[in-house]
Amino acid sequence: MKEDTFYIAEREIKSRLIVGTGKYKDFPQTAKAIERSGAHMVTVAVRRVNITDRSKENLLDFLDPKTYIILPNTAGCYTAKEAIRTAQLARAAGVSDFVKLEVIGDQKTLFPDNEATLEAARVLVQEGFIVMPYANDDPVMAKKLEDVGCAAVMPLAAPIGSGLGVCNPYNIRIIKETVRVPVIVDAGVGVPSDAAIAMEIGSDAVLMNTGIAGAGDPLAMAEAMKWAVIAGRLAFRAGRIPKKLYATASSPVEGMIE
Amino acid sequence: MVILVNGEEKELDKPLNIRGLLQLLNLQEERIAVEVNLEIVDRQLFPSFELKEGDKVEVISFVGGG
Numbered sequence: 057m058k059e060d061t062f063y064i065a066e067r068e069i070k071s072r073l074i075v076g077t078g079k080y081k082d083f084p085q086t087a088k089a090i091e092r093s094g095a096h097m098v099t100v101a102v103r104r105v106n107i108t109d110r111s112k113e114n115l116l117d118f119l120d121p122k123t124y125i126i127l128p129n130t131a132g133c134y135t136a137k138e139a140i141r142t143a144q145l146a147r148a149a150g151v152s153d154f155v156k157l158e159v160i161g162d163q164k165t166l167f168p169d170n171e172a173t174l175e176a177a178r179v180l181v182q183e184g185f186i187v188m189p190y191a192n193d194d195p196v197m198a199k200k201l202e203d204v205g206c207a208a209v210m211p212l213a214a215p216i217g218s219g220l221g222v223c224n225p226y227n228i229r230i231i232k233e234t235v236r237v238p239v240i241v242d243a244g245v246g247v248p249s250d251a252a253i254a255m256e257i258g259s260d261a262v263l264m265n266t267g268i269a270g271a272g273d274p275l276a277m278a279e280a281m282k283w284a285v286i287a288g289r290l291a292f293r294a295g296r297i298p299k300k301l302y303a304t305a306s307s308p309v310e311g312m313i314e
Numbered sequence: 315m316v317i318l319v320n321g322e323e324k325e326l327d328k329p330l331n332i333r334g335l336l337q338l339l340n341l342q343e344e345r346i347a348v349e350v351n352l353e354i355v356d357r358q359l360f361p362s363f364e365l366k367e368g369d370k371v372e373v374i375s376f377v378g379g380g
Binding site: 076077078079080083086099100101102103104105107108114115116121126128129131141144145146147148149150151216217243264265266 | 319320322339344345347348349354357372373374375376377378379380
Protein backbone atom coordinates (compact mmCIF):
# COMPACT_ATOMS: atom_id res chain seq x y z
CA MET A 57 0.00 0.00 0.00
CA LYS A 58 1.08 3.57 -0.65
CA GLU A 59 2.28 5.82 2.15
CA ASP A 60 -0.56 7.28 4.21
CA THR A 61 0.85 10.35 5.94
CA PHE A 62 -1.69 12.70 7.47
CA TYR A 63 -1.26 16.40 6.84
CA ILE A 64 -3.14 19.47 8.01
CA ALA A 65 -2.02 22.63 6.19
CA GLU A 66 1.17 20.86 5.11
CA ARG A 67 2.07 20.05 8.69
CA GLU A 68 2.55 16.34 9.31
CA ILE A 69 0.30 14.97 12.05
CA LYS A 70 1.63 11.62 13.23
CA SER A 71 -1.64 10.19 14.49
CA ARG A 72 -5.13 10.24 13.06
CA LEU A 73 -6.50 10.34 16.59
CA ILE A 74 -6.67 13.88 17.98
CA VAL A 75 -7.56 14.14 21.65
CA GLY A 76 -8.81 16.76 24.06
CA THR A 77 -7.37 17.52 27.47
CA GLY A 78 -10.57 18.32 29.36
CA LYS A 79 -12.50 16.45 32.06
CA TYR A 80 -9.58 14.44 33.45
CA LYS A 81 -8.97 13.85 37.15
CA ASP A 82 -5.70 15.77 37.12
CA PHE A 83 -2.81 16.75 34.85
CA PRO A 84 -0.77 13.54 35.38
CA GLN A 85 -3.77 11.45 34.29
CA THR A 86 -4.25 13.75 31.30
CA ALA A 87 -0.65 13.28 30.24
CA LYS A 88 -0.76 9.48 30.66
CA ALA A 89 -4.00 9.15 28.72
CA ILE A 90 -2.67 11.20 25.86
CA GLU A 91 0.46 9.11 25.78
CA ARG A 92 -1.59 5.87 25.65
CA SER A 93 -3.74 7.33 22.87
CA GLY A 94 -0.70 7.87 20.66
CA ALA A 95 -2.04 11.29 19.74
CA HIS A 96 0.24 13.94 18.27
CA MET A 97 -2.20 16.84 18.19
CA VAL A 98 -4.13 17.81 21.35
CA THR A 99 -6.77 20.43 21.99
CA VAL A 100 -6.67 22.89 24.90
CA ALA A 101 -9.01 25.61 26.09
CA VAL A 102 -8.12 29.27 26.59
CA ARG A 103 -8.96 30.67 30.00
CA ARG A 104 -7.92 33.18 32.63
CA VAL A 105 -4.85 32.29 34.65
CA ASN A 106 -5.75 31.60 38.25
CA ILE A 107 -3.96 34.48 39.93
CA THR A 108 -5.27 33.88 43.44
CA ASP A 109 -4.47 30.19 43.76
CA ARG A 110 -0.87 30.08 42.63
CA SER A 111 -0.50 26.44 43.61
CA LYS A 112 -2.32 25.57 40.41
CA GLU A 113 0.06 23.87 38.01
CA ASN A 114 0.17 24.62 34.31
CA LEU A 115 -1.21 22.13 31.79
CA LEU A 116 1.67 22.71 29.40
CA ASP A 117 4.14 21.62 32.11
CA PHE A 118 2.66 18.15 31.52
CA LEU A 119 2.25 18.36 27.74
CA ASP A 120 5.41 19.59 26.08
CA PRO A 121 4.55 21.82 23.09
CA LYS A 122 7.72 20.48 21.47
CA THR A 123 6.28 16.93 21.53
CA TYR A 124 2.62 17.68 20.92
CA ILE A 125 0.96 20.00 18.44
CA ILE A 126 -1.24 22.24 20.54
CA LEU A 127 -4.67 23.05 19.10
CA PRO A 128 -6.31 25.82 21.16
CA ASN A 129 -10.09 25.87 20.94
CA THR A 130 -12.60 28.70 21.20
CA ALA A 131 -14.93 26.68 23.42
CA GLY A 132 -17.55 28.70 25.27
CA CYS A 133 -17.85 31.31 22.54
CA TYR A 134 -21.32 32.11 21.26
CA THR A 135 -20.43 34.91 18.86
CA ALA A 136 -17.93 35.33 16.04
CA LYS A 137 -16.42 38.30 17.89
CA GLU A 138 -15.78 36.25 21.05
CA ALA A 139 -14.28 33.41 19.05
CA ILE A 140 -11.99 35.74 17.10
CA ARG A 141 -10.80 37.38 20.32
CA THR A 142 -10.20 34.00 21.97
CA ALA A 143 -8.25 32.74 18.97
CA GLN A 144 -6.12 35.89 18.93
CA LEU A 145 -5.36 35.51 22.63
CA ALA A 146 -4.45 31.87 22.11
CA ARG A 147 -2.02 32.78 19.36
CA ALA A 148 -0.55 35.62 21.41
CA ALA A 149 0.55 33.02 23.96
CA GLY A 150 3.10 32.03 21.36
CA VAL A 151 2.50 28.31 21.24
CA SER A 152 0.42 27.59 18.14
CA ASP A 153 -1.04 29.06 14.94
CA PHE A 154 -3.73 26.38 14.84
CA VAL A 155 -7.21 27.09 16.13
CA LYS A 156 -10.15 24.78 16.64
CA LEU A 157 -12.88 27.28 15.86
CA GLU A 158 -16.05 26.73 17.86
CA VAL A 159 -18.94 29.15 17.82
CA ILE A 160 -21.82 27.57 19.67
CA GLY A 161 -25.40 28.20 18.67
CA ASP A 162 -27.31 26.39 21.38
CA GLN A 163 -26.47 25.69 25.02
CA LYS A 164 -28.28 22.35 25.27
CA THR A 165 -26.98 20.65 22.17
CA LEU A 166 -23.80 22.72 21.76
CA PHE A 167 -24.46 22.60 18.02
CA PRO A 168 -22.44 25.16 16.08
CA ASP A 169 -23.81 28.48 14.88
CA ASN A 170 -23.02 28.05 11.19
CA GLU A 171 -23.27 31.70 10.19
CA ALA A 172 -21.06 32.91 13.01
CA THR A 173 -18.58 30.10 12.45
CA LEU A 174 -18.24 31.05 8.80
CA GLU A 175 -17.84 34.73 9.66
CA ALA A 176 -15.15 34.02 12.25
CA ALA A 177 -13.39 31.57 9.94
CA ARG A 178 -13.18 34.18 7.20
CA VAL A 179 -11.54 36.69 9.55
CA LEU A 180 -9.16 34.22 11.17
CA VAL A 181 -8.00 32.77 7.85
CA GLN A 182 -7.21 36.31 6.67
CA GLU A 183 -5.20 36.86 9.87
CA GLY A 184 -3.08 33.82 9.08
CA PHE A 185 -4.53 31.27 11.48
CA ILE A 186 -4.72 27.58 10.54
CA VAL A 187 -8.46 27.25 11.07
CA MET A 188 -10.10 23.92 11.90
CA PRO A 189 -13.82 24.61 12.37
CA TYR A 190 -16.13 22.48 14.50
CA ALA A 191 -19.17 22.14 12.28
CA ASN A 192 -22.37 20.19 11.79
CA ASP A 193 -22.59 17.40 9.24
CA ASP A 194 -23.91 19.57 6.40
CA PRO A 195 -21.94 19.18 3.15
CA VAL A 196 -23.08 22.64 1.95
CA MET A 197 -21.63 24.21 5.10
CA ALA A 198 -18.46 22.14 4.75
CA LYS A 199 -17.89 23.48 1.24
CA LYS A 200 -18.40 27.07 2.43
CA LEU A 201 -15.87 26.58 5.21
CA GLU A 202 -13.36 25.15 2.76
CA ASP A 203 -14.00 28.01 0.34
CA VAL A 204 -13.15 30.67 2.93
CA GLY A 205 -9.85 28.91 3.52
CA CYS A 206 -10.24 26.53 6.44
CA ALA A 207 -7.46 23.94 6.64
CA ALA A 208 -9.89 21.15 7.52
CA VAL A 209 -13.56 20.64 8.27
CA MET A 210 -14.68 18.96 11.46
CA PRO A 211 -18.23 17.65 11.26
CA LEU A 212 -19.68 16.36 14.50
CA ALA A 213 -20.60 12.70 14.86
CA ALA A 214 -23.14 13.59 17.57
CA PRO A 215 -23.48 16.28 20.26
CA ILE A 216 -20.34 16.95 22.31
CA GLY A 217 -19.99 14.42 25.10
CA SER A 218 -23.11 12.50 24.07
CA GLY A 219 -21.35 9.25 23.22
CA LEU A 220 -23.92 8.55 20.50
CA GLY A 221 -21.36 7.76 17.83
CA VAL A 222 -21.64 8.66 14.15
CA CYS A 223 -25.30 9.58 13.80
CA ASN A 224 -25.20 10.33 10.09
CA PRO A 225 -22.46 8.38 8.31
CA TYR A 226 -24.05 9.17 4.95
CA ASN A 227 -23.53 12.90 5.38
CA ILE A 228 -19.95 12.36 6.51
CA ARG A 229 -19.33 10.31 3.35
CA ILE A 230 -20.84 13.07 1.22
CA ILE A 231 -18.70 15.68 2.97
CA LYS A 232 -15.63 13.57 2.17
CA GLU A 233 -16.68 13.64 -1.51
CA THR A 234 -17.36 17.38 -1.40
CA VAL A 235 -14.21 18.91 0.06
CA ARG A 236 -10.51 18.40 -0.58
CA VAL A 237 -9.28 19.44 2.87
CA PRO A 238 -9.07 16.81 5.62
CA VAL A 239 -12.38 15.73 7.14
CA ILE A 240 -12.02 15.19 10.88
CA VAL A 241 -14.98 13.73 12.73
CA ASP A 242 -15.17 15.70 15.97
CA ALA A 243 -17.54 15.24 18.94
CA GLY A 244 -19.89 12.51 20.05
CA VAL A 245 -17.66 9.46 19.88
CA GLY A 246 -18.42 7.02 22.73
CA VAL A 247 -16.73 3.71 22.00
CA PRO A 248 -13.88 2.57 19.77
CA SER A 249 -16.26 1.10 17.21
CA ASP A 250 -17.65 4.64 16.70
CA ALA A 251 -14.15 5.85 15.91
CA ALA A 252 -13.53 2.84 13.65
CA ILE A 253 -16.76 3.55 11.75
CA ALA A 254 -15.75 7.18 11.25
CA MET A 255 -12.47 6.03 9.74
CA GLU A 256 -14.00 3.19 7.71
CA ILE A 257 -16.27 5.62 5.88
CA GLY A 258 -13.25 7.65 4.80
CA SER A 259 -12.67 10.31 7.45
CA ASP A 260 -9.11 11.52 7.69
CA ALA A 261 -9.05 11.65 11.49
CA VAL A 262 -11.18 11.58 14.60
CA LEU A 263 -11.17 14.08 17.46
CA MET A 264 -12.50 13.12 20.87
CA ASN A 265 -12.31 14.10 24.51
CA THR A 266 -15.17 12.81 26.67
CA GLY A 267 -15.08 9.37 25.08
CA ILE A 268 -11.68 8.85 26.70
CA ALA A 269 -11.67 11.16 29.72
CA GLY A 270 -15.13 10.04 30.85
CA ALA A 271 -14.50 6.31 30.49
CA GLY A 272 -14.27 4.05 33.53
CA ASP A 273 -10.57 3.57 32.86
CA PRO A 274 -9.44 6.49 30.69
CA LEU A 275 -5.94 5.10 30.15
CA ALA A 276 -7.27 1.80 28.79
CA MET A 277 -9.89 3.54 26.67
CA ALA A 278 -7.23 5.86 25.23
CA GLU A 279 -5.36 2.85 23.96
CA ALA A 280 -8.53 1.20 22.66
CA MET A 281 -9.34 4.33 20.68
CA LYS A 282 -5.83 4.39 19.26
CA TRP A 283 -6.23 0.89 17.80
CA ALA A 284 -9.75 1.61 16.56
CA VAL A 285 -8.57 4.57 14.51
CA ILE A 286 -5.66 2.57 13.11
CA ALA A 287 -7.93 -0.40 12.28
CA GLY A 288 -10.61 1.77 10.71
CA ARG A 289 -8.12 3.59 8.52
CA LEU A 290 -6.44 0.38 7.38
CA ALA A 291 -9.85 -1.14 6.62
CA PHE A 292 -10.83 1.89 4.57
CA ARG A 293 -7.66 1.57 2.52
CA ALA A 294 -8.06 -2.18 2.23
CA GLY A 295 -11.51 -1.88 0.66
CA ARG A 296 -14.50 -3.56 2.32
CA ILE A 297 -16.68 -6.27 0.79
CA PRO A 298 -20.04 -5.09 -0.53
CA LYS A 299 -23.21 -5.55 1.49
CA LYS A 300 -25.47 -8.21 -0.01
CA LEU A 301 -28.97 -9.36 0.77
CA TYR A 302 -28.23 -13.05 0.25
CA ALA A 303 -25.42 -15.43 1.10
CA THR A 304 -22.39 -16.32 -0.99
CA ALA A 305 -20.74 -19.50 0.29
CA SER A 306 -17.16 -19.26 1.47
CA SER A 307 -16.33 -22.93 0.98
CA PRO A 308 -16.19 -24.52 -2.53
CA VAL A 309 -19.17 -26.46 -3.92
CA GLU A 310 -16.97 -28.86 -5.95
CA GLY A 311 -15.59 -32.05 -4.43
CA MET A 312 -18.45 -32.49 -2.00
CA ILE A 313 -18.45 -35.87 -0.22
CA GLU A 314 -21.41 -37.98 -1.44
CA MET B 315 -3.65 53.01 41.93
CA VAL B 316 -6.31 50.39 41.32
CA ILE B 317 -6.51 48.16 38.27
CA LEU B 318 -8.59 45.08 37.45
CA VAL B 319 -6.79 41.82 36.82
CA ASN B 320 -8.88 38.89 35.62
CA GLY B 321 -11.94 40.55 37.06
CA GLU B 322 -10.45 41.24 40.48
CA GLU B 323 -9.41 44.62 41.85
CA LYS B 324 -5.71 44.97 42.47
CA GLU B 325 -4.19 47.84 44.44
CA LEU B 326 -0.76 48.87 43.19
CA ASP B 327 1.41 51.04 45.44
CA LYS B 328 3.50 52.23 42.50
CA PRO B 329 3.12 52.39 38.70
CA LEU B 330 3.92 49.14 36.93
CA ASN B 331 4.48 47.87 33.43
CA ILE B 332 3.13 44.46 32.37
CA ARG B 333 6.41 42.71 33.12
CA GLY B 334 6.30 44.19 36.61
CA LEU B 335 2.70 43.07 37.10
CA LEU B 336 3.50 39.51 36.02
CA GLN B 337 6.44 39.44 38.42
CA LEU B 338 4.18 40.71 41.21
CA LEU B 339 1.72 37.91 40.41
CA ASN B 340 4.57 35.39 40.30
CA LEU B 341 3.74 34.43 36.71
CA GLN B 342 6.12 33.39 33.96
CA GLU B 343 5.90 35.36 30.72
CA GLU B 344 5.97 32.29 28.49
CA ARG B 345 2.81 30.58 27.23
CA ILE B 346 0.52 33.35 28.41
CA ALA B 347 -1.23 36.21 26.65
CA VAL B 348 -2.07 39.62 28.10
CA GLU B 349 -4.91 41.88 27.09
CA VAL B 350 -5.37 45.43 28.41
CA ASN B 351 -8.74 47.14 27.85
CA LEU B 352 -9.64 44.54 25.22
CA GLU B 353 -6.42 45.01 23.25
CA ILE B 354 -3.83 42.25 23.12
CA VAL B 355 -0.37 43.43 24.12
CA ASP B 356 2.53 41.97 22.14
CA ARG B 357 4.89 40.19 24.55
CA GLN B 358 7.81 42.26 23.27
CA LEU B 359 6.05 45.28 24.81
CA PHE B 360 5.68 43.72 28.28
CA PRO B 361 8.67 45.65 29.69
CA SER B 362 7.53 48.98 28.26
CA PHE B 363 3.71 48.91 28.47
CA GLU B 364 2.81 51.07 31.48
CA LEU B 365 -0.46 50.34 33.29
CA LYS B 366 -2.84 53.20 34.20
CA GLU B 367 -5.53 53.69 36.83
CA GLY B 368 -8.63 51.68 35.99
CA ASP B 369 -6.99 49.47 33.37
CA LYS B 370 -8.75 46.12 32.82
CA VAL B 371 -6.11 43.45 32.42
CA GLU B 372 -6.74 39.88 31.33
CA VAL B 373 -3.99 37.30 31.76
CA ILE B 374 -4.78 34.21 29.72
CA SER B 375 -3.31 30.75 29.47
CA PHE B 376 -4.24 27.22 28.41
CA VAL B 377 -6.30 24.75 30.42
CA GLY B 378 -7.76 21.34 29.67
CA GLY B 379 -10.48 21.35 27.04
CA GLY B 380 -11.91 19.33 24.16
